[in-house]
Amino acid sequence: MVNILLAEGLKAIQSDIDAAFDALLPVPQDASGRLVEAMRYATIGGGKRLRPLLVAAVAQMHGVDRAAAVRAGVAIESVHVYSLIHDDLPCMDDDALRHGKPTLHIAFDEATAVLAGDALQCFAFEVLGDPATSGDPFVRIELVTTLAVASGHHGMAGGQMMDIAAETASFDLQTVTRLQQLKTGALLGAAVEMGAILARVPVEGRRHLRAYARDIGLAFQIVDDLLDHEGDEAAAGKALRKDAEQGKETFVSLLGPERAREQARMLIDQAVSHLASHGAEADLLRALARFIVERDR
Amino acid sequence: MVNILLAEGLKAIQSDIDAAFDALLPVPQDASGRLVEAMRYATIGGGKRLRPLLVAAVAQMHGVDRAAAVRAGVAIESVHVYSLIHDDLPCMDDDALRHGKPTLHIAFDEATAVLAGDALQCFAFEVLGDPATSGDPFVRIELVTTLAVASGHHGMAGGQMMDIAAETASFDLQTVTRLQQLKTGALLGAAVEMGAILARVPVEGRRHLRAYARDIGLAFQIVDDLLDHEGDEAAAGKALRKDAEQGKETFVSLLGPERAREQARMLIDQAVSHLASHGAEADLLRALARFIVERDR
Numbered sequence: 001m002v003n004i005l006l007a008e009g010l011k012a013i014q015s016d017i018d019a020a021f022d023a024l025l026p027v028p029q030d031a032s033g034r035l036v037e038a039m040r041y042a043t044i045g046g047g048k049r050l051r052p053l054l055v056a057a058v059a060q061m062h063g064v065d066r067a068a069a070v071r072a073g074v075a076i077e078s079v080h081v082y083s084l085i086h087d088d089l090p091c092m093d094d095d096a097l098r099h100g101k102p103t104l105h106i107a108f109d110e111a112t113a114v115l116a117g118d119a120l121q122c123f124a125f126e127v128l129g130d131p132a133t134s135g136d137p138f139v140r141i142e143l144v145t146t147l148a149v150a151s152g153h154h155g156m157a158g159g160q161m162m163d164i165a166a167e168t169a170s171f172d173l174q175t176v177t178r179l180q181q182l183k184t185g186a187l188l189g190a191a192v193e194m195g196a197i198l199a200r201v202p203v204e205g206r207r208h209l210r211a212y213a214r215d216i217g218l219a220f221q222i223v224d225d226l227l228d229h230e231g232d233e234a235a236a237g238k239a240l241r242k243d244a245e246q247g248k249e250t251f252v253s254l255l256g257p258e259r260a261r262e263q264a265r266m267l268i269d270q271a272v273s274h275l276a277s278h279g280a281e282a283d284l285l286r287a288l289a290r291f292i293v294e295r296d297r
Numbered sequence: 298m299v300n301i302l303l304a305e306g307l308k309a310i311q312s313d314i315d316a317a318f319d320a321l322l323p324v325p326q327d328a329s330g331r332l333v334e335a336m337r338y339a340t341i342g343g344g345k346r347l348r349p350l351l352v353a354a355v356a357q358m359h360g361v362d363r364a365a366a367v368r369a370g371v372a373i374e375s376v377h378v379y380s381l382i383h384d385d386l387p388c389m390d391d392d393a394l395r396h397g398k399p400t401l402h403i404a405f406d407e408a409t410a411v412l413a414g415d416a417l418q419c420f421a422f423e424v425l426g427d428p429a430t431s432g433d434p435f436v437r438i439e440l441v442t443t444l445a446v447a448s449g450h451h452g453m454a455g456g457q458m459m460d461i462a463a464e465t466a467s468f469d470l471q472t473v474t475r476l477q478q479l480k481t482g483a484l485l486g487a488a489v490e491m492g493a494i495l496a497r498v499p500v501e502g503r504r505h506l507r508a509y510a511r512d513i514g515l516a517f518q519i520v521d522d523l524l525d526h527e528g529d530e531a532a533a534g535k536a537l538r539k540d541a542e543q544g545k546e547t548f549v550s551l552l553g554p555e556r557a558r559e560q561a562r563m564l565i566d567q568a569v570s571h572l573a574s575h576g577a578e579a580d581l582l583r584a585l586a587r588f589i590v591e592r593d594r
């Protein structure tokens with residue numbers, strides 16, 4: 001199912017990201033050590049690392065140094081992981097399972113989970129700000145700004161607020177699309193953008209990459225809704241069918257599973273078409289797009 | 298009690314910071330609007346704005362443009378406020394009152410409070426990354442790195458983790474000092490450092506300012522403990538004597554109120570002595586140091 005290029009790409013980035021978190025987060029020998037242990041528990045050895053793979057794939061297309069791409073990948077993954085930690089809290093989605101293991105507030109406690117999420121967020125900006133990520137301060141500050149804007153109230157956090165409102169409001173397709181573009185799409189868009197920033201691709205040269213990211217982001221969410229609707233909890237490693245229980249509209253509830261699947265495929269075709277100006281160097285991005293509709297978890 | 302220079306400085310920064318948050322956080326007309334309303338509730342019209350005043354005082358000493366100092370002040374205050382929002386949550390300190398009004402999770406709800414804290418943290422880095430803060434990307438990225446390191450697991454968040462551990466451990470004076478240097482001192486140190494970064498003061502020229510910040514930070518916390526021990530809840534606008542209830546060691550429990558007060562005064566004298574190389578342009582910093590031991594809330 002997964003093509004070889006993608007399988008290798010995923011394996012390599014998973015290994016590199018784990019190693020980088022391990023190296024960048026040594027546990028201090030005092031009472032703050034528990035915080036770093038919690039950050040390590042949440043970041044090392046879990047997740048598909050799609051966002052770091054996007055950063056690395058775009059960076060590699062343009063010949064960027066791998067170590068720089070991995071550092072930017074660590075930063076965006078830190079933001080993604082912190083959002084999952086906080087999303088899993090009892091006052092949010094109240095989930096007990098993530099990547100097949102107990103969520104952070106279950107394995108540690110709620111206060112530590114709040115703090116570890118908070119600390120992972122600024123850790124992301126600390127990593128980006130370090131000259132090891134890029135010797136050029138302009139590149140570093142562009143990475144910071146791109147990640148900050150995508151994470152905040154006009155991006156991921158804004159989408160999560162809309163997601164909470166979806167429990168009591170009855171959103172139409174346009175509003176659900178906007179919600180998902182913020183909640184998931186903004187960070188996926190930031191991932192390709194960060195790869196391009198590392199490569200010093202000027203803003204106008206990034207447009208087709210952003211369009212690619214927008215399409216795969218939406219397709220990703222539609223497939224998430226399909227997997228939530230049809231999937232197997234053991235395979236997913238997390239609780240499913242929570243949206244339906246909470247009365248939230250999703251792409252599946254609004255379109256039905258067949259049209260939703262069709263829509264996801266169409267978006268992936270469109271995403272791939274945005275890469276037409278690239279040759280074989282964009283094959284990993286193409287394979288990644290296909291994987292998004294074909295994945296089973 | 299408060300000298301005129303300081304009274305004017307506080308009034309001006311409070312007004313400038315409120316105006317800046319108001320301008321930088323317009324409420325969007327969709328379901329994410331509630332998030333921005335929560336961010337505004339927590340940031341506009343509350344708090345002494347000590348951290349922004351420190352940024353502005355150091356910046357002003359070196360002739361930095363006021364608007365730049367206010368933007369850096371907004372960033373550091375965003376981090377401070379997000380930490381208060383999360384600290385007030387039921388799973389942390391469970392406080393219902395802050396600056397004399399209901400805490401965010403009471404006025405809104407817990408999920409919104411978690412999200413608003415998260416969004417305020419990346420808002421801080423978004424503000425610093427914007428060229429409006431400084432035209433020089435090196436200045437902007439130094440501001441980002443300084444704030445990120447001071448906020449994270451080797452700074453504020455690490456101190457908060459130690460603070461949670463203090464409920465069950467019995468810390469000695471050295472450990473309580475280290476805890477407070479992380480929890481409060483790191484961000485106060487970042488404030489003076491950010492003022493100096495805006496002024497392009499080289500690292501070696503910032504040492505005496507950091508020493509000043511370290512001393513006032515510790516004195517600030519000792520006085521906080523004294524006010525917590527002796528203060529009036531109505532005047533403080535928040536619940537008091539929680540440390541004693543939770544069995545946490547504080548400077549007051551370890552030193553007794555008299556020695557604690559003496560220690561705070563000594564630290565302030567020492568803080569002022571670090572400014573000996575400056576003339577009248579450092580009078581605001583001197584007045585601020587005196588205010589820290591003389592304040593009644």
